[in-house]
Amino acid sequence: MIGTAEKQYAIFQVEKLLASGLVAKAEESIRRALSGAPNDAGLFRKLGDLCRQQGKLQDAAQAYQCWKDLDPGNTMASYLSSWARMEKPFPDCPDERGYYPAPVVAKDDFLPPEFKDEIFHLATEESGKFENSPMSWGSGESKNKEVRLDQRRSRESRLSPGLKQRFLDAVSTELRTFRDILGIPEYPVREYKDMLVRHGDGDFLVEHRDDYHSPHWLSLVYFFAAPERDFTGGETILFDSDRECATFNSSSFSLFPFIDN
Numbered sequence: 059m060i061g062t063a064e065k066q067y068a069i070f071q072v073e074k075l076l077a078s079g080l081v082a083k084a085e086e087s088i089r090r091a092l093s094g095a096p097n098d099a100g101l102f103r104k105l106g107d108l109c110r111q112q113g114k115l116q117d118a119a120q121a122y123q124c125w126k127d128l129d130p131g132n133t134m135a136s137y138l139s140s141w142a143r144m145e146k147p148f149p150d151c152p153d154e155r156g157y158y159p160a161p162v163v164a165k166d167d168f169l170p171p172e173f174k175d176e177i178f179h180l181a182t183e184e185s186g187k188f189e190n191s192p193m194s195w196g197s198g199e200s201k202n203k204e205v206r207l208d209q210r211r212s213r214e215s216r217l218s219p220g221l222k223q224r225f226l227d228a229v230s231t232e233l234r235t236f237r238d239i240l241g242i243p244e245y246p247v248r249e250y251k252d253m254l255v256r257h258g259d260g261d262f263l264v265e266h267r268d269d270y271h272s273p274h275w276l277s278l279v280y281f282f283a284a285p286e287r288d289f290t291g292g293e294t295i296l297f298d299s300d301r302e303c304a305t306f307n308s309s310s311f312s313l314f315p316f317i318d319n
Contacts, residue, residue, distance in 0.1 A: 065095060072104065076309075081111055099128040099135070106138060110159075113293065113313040118142040134158065146239045157298035157307040161240045164314060168280060169228055177221065178282045181256050188213035188256050191263075211261045215254050222252055229278065236276065257292065265297065265308055281316040292316050 068091035075084040085108040092101050106121035119142035126135040137158065144163055169177075180187075191212040192203040217225060229250075237244060268277070279294055294314040297306040 065091060065098065065101070068101075069104070072108075081108060084108055085112070097128060099125050099132075102128065103135070103138075106142070107310065110142065110312045113315040115142050115164075115312075144239060157300050157310050159296060159298050159312050162296065162312070162314075163236055163239050165232065165236075168232070169225075173224060173228070174282065177217070177225075177254070180215075180217075180221070181254060181282060185213070185256060188215045188254075190214075191255060209264045209266075212263065213256045213258075215256075217252050217254055222250075225252065226250055233276075240276075242276065259289070265295075265306075267299075267304065267306055 068087060072084045072087050075081075075087060085105065088101055088105045088108060092098065092105065095101060102121045102125040106118045106125060109115070109118035109121060119139065122135060122139040122142055126132065126139045129135050134156075141159055141161070190205045190207070191210050191214045193206045193210050194203045216222075233247075234244075236242075281292065281294070293316060296312045296314070297308055298310040298312075299306040
């Protein structure tokens with residue numbers, strides 16, 4: 059067993075490793091601490107957070123479940139345990155103020171292979187149709203757009219009406235399932251906004267918060283990539299947010315690695 063001083067030192071070591079970007083090493087340090095303190099709820103919470111930041115959601119779910127079992131009255135433990143498993147129905151967000159991940163669903167094999175290949179061909183072979191992606195802010199008539207290569211570097215295009223309709227058909231097929239899991243009531247879809255974004259070597263989008271006053275109920279990100287690739291990057295990162303003050307915490311996040319689907 060480890061004492062309070064040893065636990066504090068272990069946490070200090072973890073924070074030191076995180077400051078250097080060594081998340082995997084930080085996870086190893088927490089697991090070593092847990093071997094000497096297997097009933098420490100706080101260490102399991104930290105382990106879950108570290109796994110979540112590496113895209114290891116199954117490991118995160120196990121750690122959060124241990125936290126929940128050790129502290130059954132903790133609403134945040136209950137929320138994160140269900141969040142990592144993407145259980146249905148999705149639990150209410152904790153009442154306590156603070157930063158935590160927004161409800162999300164990850165879906166594999168979303169599009170038929172032939173349709174995926176068709177859109178992938180458009181993104182890779184018809185790059186001349188793409189223009190620099192702008193940054194945008196404001197809403198309605200006051201909405202502004204401007205290309206800012208210091209904040210966003212990518213190229214984008216719209217789907218043709220035919221491709222857009224086929225994509226919407228695929229979305230509509232899954233929409234009820236998404237709503238049920240996320241706890242969103244059924245509502246009429248008045249508008250779909252689509253954008254096909256192409257990222258090349260060195261492209262990026264700075265961390266940002268989407269329009270807080272947006273009427274969007276649901277955002278969907280679909281990642282296309284060749285089955286064989288020799289690049290790194292492209293993961294989707296969602297930062298934990300505080301809804302009351304519409305801010306996010308850039309040091310607390312969930313990583314979703316892309317897969318071939």
